[in-house]
Amino acid sequence: MIRLAYSYINGVDALNRRLGRIVMYGIFVLMGILLWSSVSKTFFLPSLWTLELAQFAMVAYYILGGPYSIQMGSNVRMDLLYGEWSPRRKAWADLITVLFLIFYLGVLLYGAVGSTAYSLGYWGTEPFSFFGGLVTGSEEIGRMETSSSAWRPWLWPIKSVMILGLFLMLLQCVSELLKDMLRLKGEAI
Template identity: 40%
Template sequence: MPNIIKSYVRGVDALNKFTGLVTMHLIFLMIGLLLYSSISRTIFDTPINSVVTISQFLMSAYYLLGGGYSMQQDAHVRMDLFYSRWSPKGQAGADAFTSIFLVFYLVVLLIGAISSTVYTIEVGQKTRTLIQYPLAPIKIIMTLGVVLMLLQATATFFKDLAKARGVTL
């Protein structure tokens, strides 16, 4: 494999690893927020109206930004009818082949995400809750998550292609 591809794979892997390790801590922030809300509601009888909305935003960011890291760590769900019986080179070849479809799907998803983000920013779209939060930040995070996943999918494609050829990246 050319050095540019090796550098690309290393760079994308580092970026998604950093993003995934930072993002995984959002779950603790969400748990703390929900715990605080529960305590304030039951003990102090002062409910916080926006906790659910903020928790949904945090969970969305957690899910969307962690996709590339999940793919990099091979932590996603795989249907395994025949796959486990194949050789590592055969598995890598099948993974490289199916990555083409994943990249196509992610490109279409990215086009939709960009369109949705631009619309949200132009219109000033907000949540339909008591406190109307702007949706632009979560839409930007959504688009960034799709970009990270697309970058990781192409890096994984190159790794699988190299593995199918018997080369390690």
């Protein structure tokens, strides 16, 4: 059982570390979009798509970088008391709080799947069966949701990125939960 936990931890941590190291360069993509926005507004006709694309890039940067941030321990933490606690007490506190985070991420993931199904033209109440139907061919994509801006891009790509990011964050939180449980058992992580 412990070997399986270590395998899961190593696999998820490696995946999120690699993806996080790639995604962190997304800030340059965001800077390029905003630079083009400034240049086009100054010298040419303003581009309609730049600010909304910058928002999409920022969402992707933030949500795909979240699992790496949790893994590195660089998420915001109230260190008023936590810094003085023993490693065992920290593990207990982290174990309890990560359980709440896993529940919260599960609710967010369920909502993101429903929202993505809606953006693909599904108006029913079972978004998971809709995606299963897409795979088997029993469902079809309907009229796709677009943004209300003048550019009017489809919203399913960024919503799909949100599903991926929330899923990876959920995997990373389970990894952190297992690490805390192993620490409480006296295992070296």
